[in-house]
Amino acid sequence: MKQMNFLRNALLSLAVLVTVGCSTVPITGRRQVSLVSDQEVMQMSLQAYREMMSQSKLSNNAQQTAMVKRVGQRIQQAVETYMRQQGASDQLAGYQWEFNLIDDPKQQNAFAMAGGKTAVYTGLLPITQDETGLAVVMGHEIAHVIAKHVNERISQQMLAEAGGGVIGAATGQGGATSQVVNVAYGIGAGVGMMKFGRTQESEADRLGLIFMAMAGYNPEAALTFWKRMDAASGGQSQPEILSTHPSNQTRIADIQKHLPEAKKYYSGR
Template structure:
């Protein structure tokens, strides 16, 4: 208990120092230094490049590079107050799954299989815009902070309950409660925020925002029935499409004067 009393004031200072706002104005807690996040992103990307071969299709690489450049430039214009990497590394991996990701420090990975679902440059822009939005909103930092916080809470419970018969069952119960009550909903919040930020970014770049809806319809057709939404880290396809449709008018106004990029 003496150690706990000493720790709590420092924990409170860290929490206050880490409170920030995402580009949409949502309050978040992100305690990991930006330099460390960039280093983790660089290390993870290097490991992925060692394990996965790059795609050799020149036309596919040109299309992905073109869309990624347009999306990154639009993100810089649309969120000028957000610190962004000066240069972004974009790699297309020879992997069949319809997947893409962006990492802190300015790294974007696209699986070749995504191009079977993202059938147009605008649909590809919806995916890349979504992934870049995760980086701009510091979601990786927030998720890592959250995971560390859950573990710290379980550690505190373990210290307080030490020697009590109910200690271990209580920790297991809190672990389940943290997963269903905190971790998954928070992750869905990230996905929903990245969807709307990515929609605005792709529209700013000159891509057709309505193609984001077409993309998720393709995803739903390719993926089949998913788990119940309350047990998923991602919104259900219907919920995601409904939210995007509600934001289309705003996105269209943003892209009204933008010339569509010639990404083939």
């Protein structure tokens, strides 16, 4: 009987946590579980970012580096404008935006971390081809951050660990553990930083289209970019950035569906 009461109380406590710990994704309006604060996630993300950058070599190509920073700053401005229009600028509190180009021609990848720390690997540039193609990728990765997908992943991991110890460590004793954050980012499992589910990936595609459009980049470029990514896979092993993502056919179809919405935000430059 005592065990039954304990289990009942534990489940009730977990249900309360899930009910209270919810947030809403901008633009899509999807409700998501969020059991850790933005400040906790940003703190741990910053630590992970510093460790990664200390082990990485920045590109010495001035032109390409300037392009990454330019695209990043334009998307940053678009995000800040959108959040201000929605009365949600407080969700960007503590952001320290940074955009870097990492010299690694073998990695066809990019990532963005909570707080705005963003990086692109040189191996991706032959596929992005130009500034607009780069905006597709950076808009997508930054959208993951704005949608708080990392918070959601950490919360899902906490629930998967049955709540108790992980929830106590993450919410009541100094913030999320490094182990939980590493799982959320995929640290230690190669360069694929953002190991999100298909719902989160599709959501980032939609938000990313809008952010790149607001930044003055034609969102239609997303279609040709993902077709190039498909060609780059050669029908065999996929480039790193495609791991855990929806199939190319599904992604392109979804992007086509969301283009009319994104074009409303595009005025060109």
